[in-house]
Amino acid sequence: MISRPWPGLLLIDNWLGFIGFGRMGGALGHRLCQKTACQLMVATSTPLPATHWAVAHDRVVRGSVADVFRQSRIIFVAVKPQSVNAVSPDIAAHVTSDHVLISVMAGVSIQTLMSKWRTTAVVRTMPNMTVQVSCGVIGVYGLDLLSDARQQSVLAVLAVCGTVIPVANEDHLHAFTSIAGSSPAFFYQMAQVMVAFAVRQGMRRADAQIAVAQTMAGAGQMMVPPADLDQLITDVRSPNGTTHAGLTHMETSGFLTHWDGVLSATYQRSLALAQGMQS
Ligand SMILES: NC(=O)c1ccc[n+]([C@@H]2O[C@H](COP(=O)([O-])OP(=O)(O)OC[C@H]3O[C@@H](n4cnc5c(N)ncnc54)[C@H](OP(=O)(O)O)[C@@H]3O)[C@@H](O)[C@H]2O)c1
Numbered sequence: 001m002i003s004r005p006w007p008g009l010l011l012i013d014n015w016l017g018f019i020g021f022g023r024m025g026g027a028l029g030h031r032l033c034q035k036t037a038c039q040l041m042v043a044t045s046t047p048l049p050a051t052h053w054a055v056a057h058d059r060v061v062r063g064s065v066a067d068v069f070r071q072s073r074i075i076f077v078a079v080k081p082q083s084v085n086a087v088s089p090d091i092a093a094h095v096t097s098d099h100v101l102i103s104v105m106a107g108v109s110i111q112t113l114m115s116k117w118r119t120t121a122v123v124r125t126m127p128n129m130t131v132q133v134s135c136g137v138i139g140v141y142g143l144d145l146l147s148d149a150r151q152q153s154v155l156a157v158l159a160v161c162g163t164v165i166p167v168a169n170e171d172h173l174h175a176f177t178s179i180a181g182s183s184p185a186f187f188y189q190m191a192q193v194m195v196a197f198a199v200r201q202g203m204r205r206a207d208a209q210i211a212v213a214q215t216m217a218g219a220g221q222m223m224v225p226p227a228d229l230d231q232l233i234t235d236v237r238s239p240n241g242t243t244h245a246g247l248t249h250m251e252t253s254g255f256l257t258h259w260d261g262v263l264s265a266t267y268q269r270s271l272a273l274a275q276g277m278q279s
Contacts, residue, residue: 017072025078107273136162139176
């Protein structure tokens with residue numbers, strides 16, 4: 001087999017592959033199409049729905065898994081963890097020493113993936129849906145198992161999609177799933193309660209949604225390290241003021257324990273997926 005040299009950062013101008021192009025794969029692909037000149041070869045089990053943004057996009061081509069491997073060297077695997085067994089034989093049949101596979105699957109360990117896909121060129125990631133805007137964040141494990149040139153190429157691709165946070169221990173990806181992979185939905189759920197509350201008090205829904213969205217975005221920006229979370233809370237919590245009343249209820253009603261439980265349930269589900277996929 002002839003190995004082609006790795007062109008490093010330039011690869012981003014070439015083809016990238018996707019196996020699975022649903023919500024997460026589609027979000028990553030959308031960002032990459034917006035921000036680079038790359039073309040995407042995507043394999044899905046059924047045709048993309050007519051409403052999918054990629055159907056009308058001239059840089060996205062749908063093909064087989066074999067086409068994806070023929071065309072691209074960096075390939076995202078963005079199927080559900082439950083589909084990994086269905087898709088793996090095809091991956092193992094086509095992977096060569098030219099390819100690097102980037103899994104976005106929750107829970108499925110790198111060891112399991114290496115064994116199912118018969119390659120060691122595997123990186124695990126945990127992105128989230130905010131990759132569609134300029135606030136994406138991606139937990140990554142396994143980069144250091146790649147050659148320097150491959151690390152650079154993979155990092156260049158991921159950096160287009162968001163802030164890349166390498167984790168030192170693969171198990172940290174379970175926690176990353178709780179706090180970043182799944183958490184946009186938790187914030188939206190809280191936002192729903194906030195918007196509904198404001199609407200009940202007579203505010204227009206659109207105004208309330210903008211107020212909540214801007215507050216979330218601004219609070220997020222102010223949190224960037226080295227910001228001190230205690231100080232940020234203190235800055236809003238005037239003694240005996242409105243925020244103090246709300247925070248006191250948070251502290252005494254069990255809300256914070258329940259919130260911790262939300263993260264724990266997510267973490268446990270990620271662990272269970274990992275355990276169920278070990279063979
Ligand atoms: N959604 C999120 O916010 C999020 C965040 C972080 C990580 N993730 C991870 O991203 C992965 C995908 O999640 P998702 O929400 O994007 O799910 P999804 O919308 O259901 O997308 C799954 C994709 O996989 C394709 N697929 C299924 N079986 C296949 C096969 N045998 N060969 C080729 N393609 C196949 C599906 O194609 P068809 O529709 O044609 O079957 C679909 O394009 C999961 O592993 C999840 O853990 C998701």
